[in-house]
Amino acid sequence: MINIAIMGMGVVGGGLYDAVSQNKSLIMSVLGEELNIKYVLDKRKFPGHELENRVVSDINVILEDKDISVVAETMGGDRPAYDFSLACIKAGKSVVTSNKLVVEKYGRELEEAALQNNVCYLYEASAGGGIPLIHPLCHCLSANKITKVAGILNGTTNYILERMESDGISFEEALADAKRLGYAEVNPEADIKGYDTARKICILASVCFGSRFYLDDLAEITGIDQTESKHIIEAARLGYKIKLLGVAEVNEQGETLLFVKPCLVSKDSLLYGVNGVFNCVMVKGNLVGDVAFYGQGAGGLATASAVLSDIIEAIKLKTLPILKNNPFLIKKDINLQNSVDIYGINFPVI
Amino acid sequence: MINIAIMGMGVVGGGLYDAVSQNKSLIMSVLGEELNIKYVLDKRKFPGHELENRVVSDINVILEDKDISVVAETMGGDRPAYDFSLACIKAGKSVVTSNKLVVEKYGRELEEAALQNNVCYLYEASAGGGIPLIHPLCHCLSANKITKVAGILNGTTNYILERMESDGISFEEALADAKRLGYAEVNPEADIKGYDTARKICILASVCFGSRFYLDDLAEITGIDQTESKHIIEAARLGYKIKLLGVAEVNEQGETLLFVKPCLVSKDSLLYGVNGVFNCVMVKGNLVGDVAFYGQGAGGLATASAVLSDIIEAIKLKTLPILKNNPFLIKKDINLQNSVDIYGINFPVI
Numbered sequence: 001m002i003n004i005a006i007m008g009m010g011v012v013g014g015g016l017y018d019a020v021s022q023n024k025s026l027i028m029s030v031l032g033e034e035l036n037i038k039y040v041l042d043k044r045k046f047p048g049h050e051l052e053n054r055v056v057s058d059i060n061v062i063l064e065d066k067d068i069s070v071v072a073e074t075m076g077g078d079r080p081a082y083d084f085s086l087a088c089i090k091a092g093k094s095v096v097t098s099n100k101l102v103v104e105k106y107g108r109e110l111e112e113a114a115l116q117n118n119v120c121y122l123y124e125a126s127a128g129g130g131i132p133l134i135h136p137l138c139h140c141l142s143a144n145k146i147t148k149v150a151g152i153l154n155g156t157t158n159y160i161l162e163r164m165e166s167d168g169i170s171f172e173e174a175l176a177d178a179k180r181l182g183y184a185e186v187n188p189e190a191d192i193k194g195y196d197t198a199r200k201i202c203i204l205a206s207v208c209f210g211s212r213f214y215l216d217d218l219a220e221i222t223g224i225d226q227t228e229s230k231h232i233i234e235a236a237r238l239g240y241k242i243k244l245l246g247v248a249e250v251n252e253q254g255e256t257l258l259f260v261k262p263c264l265v266s267k268d269s270l271l272y273g274v275n276g277v278f279n280c281v282m283v284k285g286n287l288v289g290d291v292a293f294y295g296q297g298a299g300g301l302a303t304a305s306a307v308l309s310d311i312i313e314a315i316k317l318k319t320l321p322i323l324k325n326n327p328f329l330i331k332k333d334i335n336l337q338n339s340v341d342i343y344g345i346n347f348p349v350i
Numbered sequence: 351m352i353n354i355a356i357m358g359m360g361v362v363g364g365g366l367y368d369a370v371s372q373n374k375s376l377i378m379s380v381l382g383e384e385l386n387i388k389y390v391l392d393k394r395k396f397p398g399h400e401l402e403n404r405v406v407s408d409i410n411v412i413l414e415d416k417d418i419s420v421v422a423e424t425m426g427g428d429r430p431a432y433d434f435s436l437a438c439i440k441a442g443k444s445v446v447t448s449n450k451l452v453v454e455k456y457g458r459e460l461e462e463a464a465l466q467n468n469v470c471y472l473y474e475a476s477a478g479g480g481i482p483l484i485h486p487l488c489h490c491l492s493a494n495k496i497t498k499v500a501g502i503l504n505g506t507t508n509y510i511l512e513r514m515e516s517d518g519i520s521f522e523e524a525l526a527d528a529k530r531l532g533y534a535e536v537n538p539e540a541d542i543k544g545y546d547t548a549r550k551i552c553i554l555a556s557v558c559f560g561s562r563f564y565l566d567d568l569a570e571i572t573g574i575d576q577t578e579s580k581h582i583i584e585a586a587r588l589g590y591k592i593k594l595l596g597v598a599e600v601n602e603q604g605e606t607l608l609f610v611k612p613c614l615v616s617k618d619s620l621l622y623g624v625n626g627v628f629n630c631v632m633v634k635g636n637l638v639g640d641v642a643f644y645g646q647g648a649g650g651l652a653t654a655s656a657v658l659s660d661i662i663e664a665i666k667l668k669t670l671p672i673l674k675n676n677p678f679l680i681k682k683d684i685n686l687q688n689s690v691d692i693y694g695i696n697f698p699v700i
Contacts, residue, residue: 019637023493029674030492124490130638132482132490139667140474140482142380143373143658270644273623287369287655288480291645294620295638305637308493317489317667324379 002031002315003067005039007084008075009046009055012098012125015300016072016307017051030312038068041084059084063091070120070314072307073097082106089113089121096310098125098303104199108212111321121321122310127153127200128279130302131295135313137207137283138322144285146208150247150350153200155277155297156184156191157224157244161262162275165232165241171225183277194223194244194260201246205258208283209250210324213258219332220259226345227262234342240264241272245350256328263350264340270294271350352381352665353417355389357434358425359396359405362448362475365650366422366657367401380662388418391434409434413441420470420664422657423447432456439463439471446660448475448653454549458562461671471671472660477503477550478629480652481645485663487557487633488672494635496558500597500700503550505627505647506534506541507574507594511612512625515582515591521575533627544573544594544610551596555608558633559600560674563608569682570609576695577612584692590614591622595700606678613700614690620644621700 006013020027020035027035039062040046040055049055059080062068071088075081078101085095085102089110097103102110103126114121124134128151137146152158156178163174175192178184190196198221205213215221224244235242245263250256265271270292274280279297284290296302313319338349356363370377370385377385389412390396390405399405409430412418421438425431428451435445435452439460447453452460453476464471474484478501487496502508506528513524525542528534540546548571552563565571574594585592595613600606615621620642624630629647634640646652663669688699 019493023495023637026495027493030672131641132486135490136482136486139663140485140659141655142662143369143377144655145373145376267623268625270620270623273617273620275618285655287373287651287658289646289649289652291481291643293641293643295641299639301637302639305491305494305635308637309490312492313489317669319667322380 001034001036002069003036003038004070004072004311005041005062005068006037006072006074007041008073009040009042009044010074010076011300012303012307013040013072013074015304016074019301019304019308031315035311038065059087063087068093070094070096070311072311073099073102074307075099076101078102078105085110086113089117089119092117092119094120094122094314096120096122096307096314098307100126100196100199100203104202104214107203107206111323115321115323118320120314120319122313123203124310125303125306127203128281128293129295129297129299130305131279131281131293131297132309133281133293134207135309136293137204141283141285141288144287146283146285148249148284149204149208149281150245151281152243152271152274152279153197153246153281153297154191154244155279156188158274159183159277160192161224161227161232161242161244164229165236168229170229171227192223192225194221197244197246198260201248201258201260204281205248205256208248209256209328210326211328213248217330218258218260219334220261222261224262231342231345235264235347238340240266240349242347243271247350250328254328255331257331257334259334262347264347265350269350351384351386352419353386353388354420354422354661355391355412355418356387356422356424357391358423359390359392359394360424360426361650362653362657363390363422363424365654366424369651369654369658381665385661388415409437413437418443420444420446420661422661423449423452424657425449426451428452428455435460436463439467439469442467442469444470444664446470446472446657446664448657450476450546450549450553454552454564457553457556458673461673465671465673468670470664470669472663473553474660475653475656477553478631478643479645479647479649480655481629481631481643481647482659483631483643484557485659486643487554491633491635491638494637496633496635498599498634499554499558499631500595501631502593502621502624502629503547503596503631503647504541504594505629506538508624509533509627510542511574511577511582511592511594514579515586518579520579521577542573542575544571547594547596548610551598551608551610554631555598555606558598559606559678560676561678563598567680568608568610569684570611572611574612581692581695585614585697588690590616590699592697593621597700600678604678605681607681607684609684612697614697615700619700
């Protein structure tokens, strides 16, 4: 029996519990033994829940239990998630996470600690939700020089833009609908102002380019809160859809450019057909050419699928962090060859 | 230094040589040591080629050299590719391949031999060309019950259908253009009659459902040679594109259905926008929902990217075959709820 702990029983932590229950025998056939959730770390109590007796509020219970080999950090927020993750790693436990905030800010530090302690630190679920993305980039495309990664990384804003376009409603109306349907949080600022996409493009650029990129490295972070119906109508007239994209590219001189901005996407692009809460990430490699990965970027079960794949990777493949430090000159001016001005706002064509 | 051998210096084998040359230092940084092509097995001589002195015509040279840990089989055809692969495995060498014919017919046998000999048998390049597909299905989605895999798996036929639709030309004209551009082989039967797609959907169904499926298990294999302009025009009028799809699904009773057939794809599907020689594979998992993988399904460098990722996996991750034998009842009648009759031909709507 393999014992794990879940830190944080929110949407993703709860989804992970559901996923482990639903696919119990399948997971057993993959691992060769049962996967058992021994502890759930949470301040709340969950009376009546099947896991009620396994809920602990003290991280030391997990740290001191030698039976726990893998810990899933699904807490959200940077502290104490970072501190608990580091403590688990130092206690010789692999950590897998869906926490983009921690991965963007402290990912390198946690990877270094993991390498020193001969354990895994994996974060498939931190960008692109359930889509197999980080692992294929690290392993399947590792022999490619990747020059560009760009995509729709936030389902909330993609849903809002789609509603504005298809139903001709205003940003405010579409946002209200997204909140009502549970697609947008009560405080949706991180989504609509582009910070969620920005953290994810930092994580993807770090993996693709073999370095570490942080929010401060972005040339621009613009969300969709200034996007009006008139922009969408004019873009459609020109044959485009407006999509909020995270973009990271590196040129032959080793200059990187990262930004988040509403962009124009043409009918020829796979991104044109990505609707609702789906995400899609395009990657350009010097051998493979253009490849893309598509799927649900959020949701409890879908994100849990990615966390679970990291748990299995930590147990079966035991892939230690590969710490690269390629030197890059970070550009801060977006001087794209192809962009269109619509009612005073500049939209890059991607 | 890690020494490998390439069996068969055709489009993919040549692409592998180019890829290893172009990305030499990157590959070294991934592996920690140099990747050296010590032998090329081929009947031809390649005078003047950089590898001229490494060309051998006797498989025993490779089998008897203890320095060779990985062999890339890029020969094509089932014999002697199968025999050579088995001999390499029995000699304790991992084998990676782009050969869909061998994987479909003898994949299970070679995986069993690999497991017995504690080496890898990997075939990322055998379906979907350069797209990271088999590895993500085996590793990233291994905790999902996969119920459906379907996609555009043959670039030649996708190019022909696209040309017929966009330029209003006949099948014969589009095929002639495809031949002229090198997208179709001189004898294009395996592509246009659907056998290439059929082999690939067998390989993908085997991986996704945890069993082994063969050409004989398909309920139908129909290519595009009976598809006429009038079908495409009428499909467009109804809001669809005709795409040649490989489809494999399993229902809750454990009944599987595999087929290859021109299908109708609506604007809402990601497959609608997949043009030219690109491939796209959609997968449905019970946790992750719908995910898709997109990229170039053929071409020397792109396919070599997948072969190279298998070589790296064989060296670094050493993932042994997982032999599953889930019991399935194979259905042979295509009784889809949703299909459209166009000029006497039945098109499933996917």
